[in-house]
Amino acid sequence: MALLKIKDLSVASGRKVILKKIDLDIEQHETFAIFGPNGSGKSTLMNTLMGIPSYRVIKGSIIYRGKDITKMSILERVRLGIGVSFQQPPEVKGVTLKDMANICQGKKPGTELDEETMRLVRTFKLEDFLDRNINVDFSGGEKKRADLLQVLLLKPRLLMLDEPDSGVDIVSLKLICQEIYNYIKKSKASAIIITHQGEVLNYIKAKRACILYDGGNYCYHSPQKILKDIRENGYEGCVNCRIN
Amino acid sequence: MCKLQDKLKSIPAKLLKEAENVGMEQEGPGRSATYFQTDHQQAYTSINRIYKGKLEIMDIRDALKKYPWVKKLMWKTVDKDKDEYTKAAADMPGGGYFIRVLKGQKLSVPIQSCLMITNESFRQKVHNIIIAEEGSEANIITGCVQEHNVRIAEHIGISEFFIKKNAKLNFTMIHNWKKDTKVRPRSAAVQDDNSTFISNYICLRPVKDLQMYPASLCKGKGSTARFTSLLYAYENSLIDVGSKAVLEGDESRAEIISRVIARDSSTIYSRGMLVGNNSKSKGHLECSGLLLGREARVIAVPELEGNSYGSDLSHEAAVGKIADKELMYLMSRGLSEEEATSVIIRGFLDTKIFGLPEHLQKYISSLMDQMKYATG
Secondary structure, eight states: OOSEEEEEEEEEETTEEEEEEEEEEEOTTOEEEEEOOTTSSHHHHHHHHHTOTTSEEEEEEEEETTEEOTTOOHHHHHHTTEEEEOSSOOOOTTOBHHHHHHHHTTOOTTOOOOHHHHHHHHHTTOGGGTTSBTTTTOOHHHHHHHHHHHHHHHOOSEEEEESTTTTOOHHHHHHHHHHHHHHHHHHTOEEEEEOSSOGGGGTSOOSEEEEEETTEEEEEEOHHHHHHHHHHHHHHHHTTOOOO | OOOGGGTOTTSOHHHHHHHHTTTOOOSBTTBSEEEEEETTEEEEEEEOGGGBTTEEEEEHHHHHHHOTTHHHHTTSSSOTTSSHHHHHHHHSOOOOEEEEEOTTOBOSSOEEEEEEEOSTTEEEEEEEEEEEOTTOEEEEEEEEEEOTTOOEEEEEEEEEEEEOTTOEEEEEEEEEOOTEEEEEEEEEEEEOTTOEEEEEEEEOSOOSEEEEOOEEEEOSTTOEEEEEEEEEEOTTOEEEEEEEEEEOSTTOEEEEEEEEEEOTTOEEEEEEEEEEOSTTOEEEEEEEEEEOSTTOEEEEEEEEEEOSTTOEEEEEEEEEOOOHHHHHHHHTTTOOHHHHHHHHHHHHTOGGGGOOOHHHHHHHHHHHHHHTOOOO
16 A cells, blocks of 8 residues: 555645646655756645645645645654655744754753754754754755754655755765654654755665646656756756656 | 741731732741732831842832932932822821842842732832942832732822932832722833833733833943833733833833733733934844733834934834634644643743743743743
């Protein structure tokens, strides 16, 4: 049974239809990559899967572990094991990264972090950020690292990572990706990774990928082949899928 | 928290419990001195023996008898005829505290005071004089509260601060009223060279009608004033709170920060005024307002008055509801909407903005937790 089954999914934000008839299966223990140009609907897909209310499902369904979660709240989805790292996480004044780390682990803000959490914090090079307001005056890469840390602390069964390699330096990316990859291997979780350059896929191996283009998904194949085709033919060419 | 009963046996336990909610605690290593007044009666005054000779604390009526010069300080910074409340306090004063931190004394632990109303419909009128002598440093935590069974009350509090050369005073005032109580503090400070006055105000419980506009005259060279307010209004409360700094000295500085939350049908006027009378003065004003109810109102009124070429004054103000994206973010980390709202409100009312020493900041934060102010 697929862990996640997206069936004929169409999604609107306001009056604009962004996702059109998406069909996608993510298997148990599978890492799946999604490519696509800016504005193609990748982040909308992530936000819809997470249950963010401003993204309205107008048709189709999302089945997760055999349950229809299309109308479930964000919290219900989190409890079922879905964790997301956002492309642009917001600033929350007065709430520190340490508070967020506690919240992700179901603990009260202000609780001291345990040794394993601190190990992760050090790996993500975030020791100096623990007492800072989350994302306030963080650089792009710092926001990303802080968000990925939170996702790992949630211990999800399905990780959804929206451009985890954007803005993160190569050395940090390697360390962070190794942690994520170890987690995926150890917990047998599945992952959906949105990436532009595919840098992250050097460290977190994905067997399958697809293109999201103008709100629809195309061309299931290995990420390496899809990336090569995008480089050679552009997204427009790639959606016609010439990979054999 | 320690119980005051151990020391203050003459005061009913239920009153002490109310006092604890606004920062009073048992004397000991955590407090240098205590002043406790119920209605117009001085109930308890003492100085921790370690701090004897370093500060003075007494009923203002005793201070007037002891030091003839205190009379000259009264109504020096606040106009006696300013309004009906100052006139009422001038005509029939009902005590108040006199606190004087002596020259060069740096007190590592705070002085505490509590002004309590224990009688129904009582109109409490106090006049406080606070002097930080040259080179001194102190923290004062003062709480104003009405006893649990008192439904209607009125509090008029005149407070005059004299911050001398190189002195630093950190004054934190916590109010804990009820929904039928009217409150009119009237405060002002005058600051000499290189002095620092930090004034923090917390009011997170219901009140009927609260209006105040404390001010500081930064007349000394390099004098610095900082006013911070955390306010939470409920039901039909009308809160009109602002702070004003007049920057007269060379390189005088001021910062005014307010964080206000209005829910139900409450209204908050959040004011602030910076007056730059010196060409080397600098000030910043910041007001953030959160609306938690469709009928709640926050009116931010920041005023900047640049009277001297070269004075550098700025302000920023923002009023609105909790941003959906912040709520969603916290919910995606495993919180319900109510829990996420609560975390955001708590963060909004972050006591770290007070600039208190860490142990005091944590103490004030834990006090705020005890107040159990509504969070959504």
